Amino acid sequence: MAHLYDAELSPGKLEAIAAWLPGQAWSGVATGAEVERVTSYRFDDPAGEVGIEIHLVRVPGTEEILQVPVTYRGEPLENAGPHLITEMDHSVLGTRWVYDGAADPVFLGELERAIRAGGTNAREFMSTDDGEVERTDIASVRGINDRDESDDLSAEAAHPLAETLSFDPNPSPTTLAGTTMVRAGDADLEILRFPSAMDADAPSGTVLGRLVGTWEGQDAPVLLARLVDH
Numbered sequence: 001m002a003h004l005y006d007a008e009l010s011p012g013k014l015e016a017i018a019a020w021l022p023g024q025a026w027s028g029v030a031t032g033a034e035v036e037r038v039t040s041y042r043f044d045d046p047a048g049e050v051g052i053e054i055h056l057v058r059v060p061g062t063e064e065i066l067q068v069p070v071t072y073r074g075e076p077l078e079n080a081g082p083h084l085i086t087e088m089d090h091s092v093l094g095t096r097w098v099y100d101g102a103a104d105p106v107f108l109g110e111l112e113r114a115i116r117a118g119g120t121n122a123r124e125f126m127s128t129d130d131g132e133v134e135r136t137d138i139a140s141v142r143g144i145n146d147r148d149e150s151d152d153l154s155a156e157a158a159h160p161l162a163e164t165l166s167f168d169p170n171p172s173p174t175t176l177a178g179t180t181m182v183r184a185g186d187a188d189l190e191i192l193r194f195p196s197a198m199d200a201d202a203p204s205g206t207v208l209g210r211l212v213g214t215w216e217g218q219d220a221p222v223l224l225a226r227l228v229d230h
Contacts, residue, residue: 002042002051002122008091016086016098017055017068026175026193027066029059036060039215041121041139043110049074050106051096054224056139056195056215067193067224069101069111077104079170102173102180102191109167111191112184115143115209115227141213141224187227195222205229 011019014035021029029035035057043052051072058065070085076097077083083103088096101107113119120142124135173182173191180191187208198212198221206229212221 002044002124005090005092005127007093008089010089011086013053013055013070014057016088017057017070020085020100021066021068024175026178026180028064029066033059035066038065039137039139041141041213042124043107043114044122045106045110047106050104052101052107052110054101065195067191067195069107069191071099071101071104071107073097073099080104100173102175102182103171105167105169105171108171108182108184108189111211111225112167112189112227114141115189115211115225116145118143118145121213137216139213139215141211144210144212145208146210147208184227187229189225189227191225192223195224198223 014037018029018033018035021027021035022031022033036059038056038058040053040055042054045052052069053072054067054069056065056067071077072088073096074093077099080099080103083100085098085100088098090096114121121139124138125132126135167182167184171182173180175181175193178193180193182189182191188205195213208227208229210223210227211225213224214221
């Protein structure tokens with residue numbers, strides 16, 4: 001469960017993403033182009049320290065959707081300078097260091113956990129003067145464990161897979177043809193920068209699990225990420 005503040009941000013989230021994307025060779029976004037929000041979803045950091053938010057955006061007037069996972073930290077992530085998106089002033093929390101989630105072990109661990117254990121995104125609540133209000137304008141995502149060949153894992157089936165999480169404190173993501181890959185113990189975690197149809201061609205190797213999602217206007221599930229055996 002994610003609790004959000006109705007805060008002033010400088011720069012704003014979309015402003016920061018729009019400034020960062022042109023420097024990413026995979027994005028195809030031109031310098032100076034704006035981006036607009038399609039939807040978003042979050043995972044919870046078990047330690048409660050790192051904000052994890054995945055943005056789905058597009059350039060106005062285009063149909064192609066880009067997936068941009070980010071993490072928000074109260075202190076710099078050690079040795080992650082090349083993956084810093086921006087320093088953001090948060091009117092409640094102060095300075096936040098915003099990173100490409102593909103290089104943050106907290107996001108990667110929660111993404112892998114969701115895929116392996118059939119997890120879902122966090123419910124989101126906005127703090128307002130009238131109390132907390134649940135957000136409904138977010139994506140609905142879920143993990144599918146292909147190794148178990150079941151979309152509805154029991155806790156007993158999920159538990160052994162969830163124990164295999166393993167990421168370097170400073171992951172080294174590599175992006176090829178719009179797919180960002182990070183080594184994850186017995187597999188490669190693949191983040192699709194451009195969400196694809198569920199029947200998209202699989203990479204070489206066995207697909208162990210997938211993260212799929214839907215949102216308003218996107219009723220058919222799309223593929224967001226997958227875990228692939230080396």
